[in-house]
Amino acid sequence: MGGEHGAESMEHNIVDTHTHICDSAFDADRDEVLEKAAEAGVSAIIALGEDLEDARRNLELAEGYPMIHPAAGLYPTILDLDKAEQMYSFIRNERSKLVAIGEVGLDFWVVKEAPQKELQKEIFKGFISLSGELDLPLNIHSRSAGRHAVAMLLENGATRVQMHAFDGKASAALPAVEAGFFFSIPPSVVRSRQKQKLVKHLPLSCLLVETDSPVLGPERQKRNEPANVTVSIQAIAELKNVTEREVIVAVAENTNLLYGNINS
Helix, strand or coil, rough: HHHHHHHHHCCCCCEEECCCCCCCCCCCCHHHHHHHHHHCCCCEEECCCCHHHHHHHHHHHHHHHEEEEEEEEECCCCCHHHHHHHHHHHHCCCHHHHHHHHECCCCCCCCCCCHHHHHHHHHHHHHHHHHHHHCCCEEECCCCHHHHHHHHHHHHCCCEEEEECCCCCCCHHHHHHHCCEEECCCCHHCCCHHHHHHHHHCCHHHEEEECCCCCCCCCCCCCCCCCHHHHHHHHHHHHHHHHHHHHHHHHHHHHHHHHHHCCC
16 A cells, blocks of 8 residues: 555655646657656656557557556547447457556537437446456546436446546535545646535545646646646645645555556
């Protein structure tokens, strides 16, 4: 668990649990971005993908950078059963190298028509089933669909779940908290009343930190990067009236509970 390495190493036990480090926004200076993250105390990054190309890129990057831990998933707005089947197969084949399935889920911000929503749910259900089959955590996108995503996860027996950048009310999150799901907080919490309310209402025992780089940064128009995960930690500490140290320790333990000790 998080505490066994002693307080000294805990500063370097921060995991950015949701980032798109494969994004072309980092092609020019990825080395420097990762170096800056390490200097800020980030020891590991979970690299999420939106399609097969991202998934392959994340595996490549993980071979070159020990701090990168790859995930694979299909972004919820890609409503294509063939691509979903290809992704299911890819995840099965690469299971030993992956730390999560994601990002996957529901998006009712973009997808508004009933037939498309049903297709989105069918694809999502496939990923939930795969998570159980392979014992891999789910890293969930649920924009404008928080209640629906939580309900589907609970109905389909999901147990290892991270709700990324949850945009719903705390009341919509509570059934997920009771089920042992985790909620990751991005640096945009400093400019989002909704995220601030969520942090205040949810227990520290279910919080993780993420950046969703290159988006959801502390400043709207500026590229976000993994080093900014410290902004999330500071914000959680202020909102919950605890020390940053307490947040780092709790979040490290929560990350270990969901993902195992990916720092080792």
